[in-house]
Amino acid sequence: MSASPPRLRTAAVIPAAGKGVRLGPGAPKALRTLGGMPMLVHAVRAMAASRAVELVVVVAPPDGEAEVRRILDSHPLPEAAAAETDLLVVAGGNTRQESVRCGLRAVPEAIEAVLVHDAARPLVPVETVNAVVAAVRDGALAVVPALPLADTVKEVRPGAEDEPEPVVATPDRARLRAVQTPQGFDRATLVKAHRTVAVEGEGATDDAGMVERLGERVVVVRGHEEAFKVTRPLDLLLAEAVLARRRVTDGYV
Template sequence: MSDESRPHRTAAVIPAAGRGVRLGPGAPKALRTLGGTPMLIHAVRAMARSRAVSLVVVVAPPDGNAVAEVRRLLDEHALPERTEILVVPGGETRQESVRAGLDALPADITAVLIHDAARPLVPVDTVDSVVEAVRDGALAVVPALPLADTVKEVEPGPPGEPEPVVATPVRARLRAVQTPQGFDLATLRLAHEKVAVDGEGATDDAGMVEQLGVTVVAVPGHEEAFKVTRPLDLVLAEAVLARRRATDAY
């Protein structure tokens, strides 16, 4: 079967192996509850609501019985039956976990979404926009929002100490990038094979693809696709979820 005649099948990979220390001690970030339901479940549902996504791969922590525990958690919550869900063990870094998710994809997948478990409330329209852009020929797509604040580039110094400003980027050219980020699967796999990242590894898959010289395009993001990183973010997420439930939008 030629590439032109191959069916376009899209999967989503959700790396959920991190502990989320900025939310404080306790359960890993992805298992913190939002409206009484773990954020991971919200994130899986967000991907599964898109009819373009036929498979969701959840990447669990690599230790102990984490895969079985995550599988049991998924089985305890209602999820769209049309969407296949796999759970695989991750690695020590986000980059390693994403690679583990990619390695688990079947041969008929042609496009992949990489989605943060800590962005539990991304609307389905945003997911669909990313998938559509990839299907239209973009090799890498990110949802993004214009910045409301002026941004300063500084010379980093010790925590709490004044830092000299070295540049002020033009705000109109800046975007805050969200997830899911969408990719032609072969292109993202090549980036993970070719781009070496030291230390904690890559936190942005689109940035790895950029290093291949591939153009990354941005589509409109959504203000409700914010990342739950700090306790105040969790308060805001609870408010958004309560509003959705009150208006039957969830």
């Protein structure tokens, strides 16, 4: 009878400082309500639902740390998750990359693996979280959940807004994947990427891409259709429908 694999001490970092302008005017995207609770609360609970995750670090807007604490205190973790998962709120930076770096600094040295999860993916199933952690536990330095593309993709030469753009290539769809989160990392590798990889402008929006630039191997595990990103009003409607179904069929709260 084979022994169970050792538990990998794991933390999740959730950058939640983005404004989410494509979702329309109102509160920052992570604080928009979904099924009566802010999306951020759903995202935190999704990470805490995994027994592998012992710490969730929420990275708030630089001037919004107190508000985020208040919101999370108003929507505590379910009792079982709260018994196994600590929750920490820290202030972030002006870009996603800076915010992830702030979250990493708050992770104790004893943690071996780090997940980075978008607050705007509130409904990622626990099975996807566990699959990412398992791949890191099995030796992968960087792991991303992803799905095959349903649509043909065209590479274009970007032009002015509302102007036709010339197509320059049609990539082979079979080789492409739509990446989701949480992305999982060997902690030391992710820290090294954030310390050494410089990204100009708005900074890195994909932590696995930073690890790629180190020359390290990134692997893909199967993602899930319900781990979609809530970016536009239509996405919010879809998320409400998924949540309503879960509440009927799974007793989701």
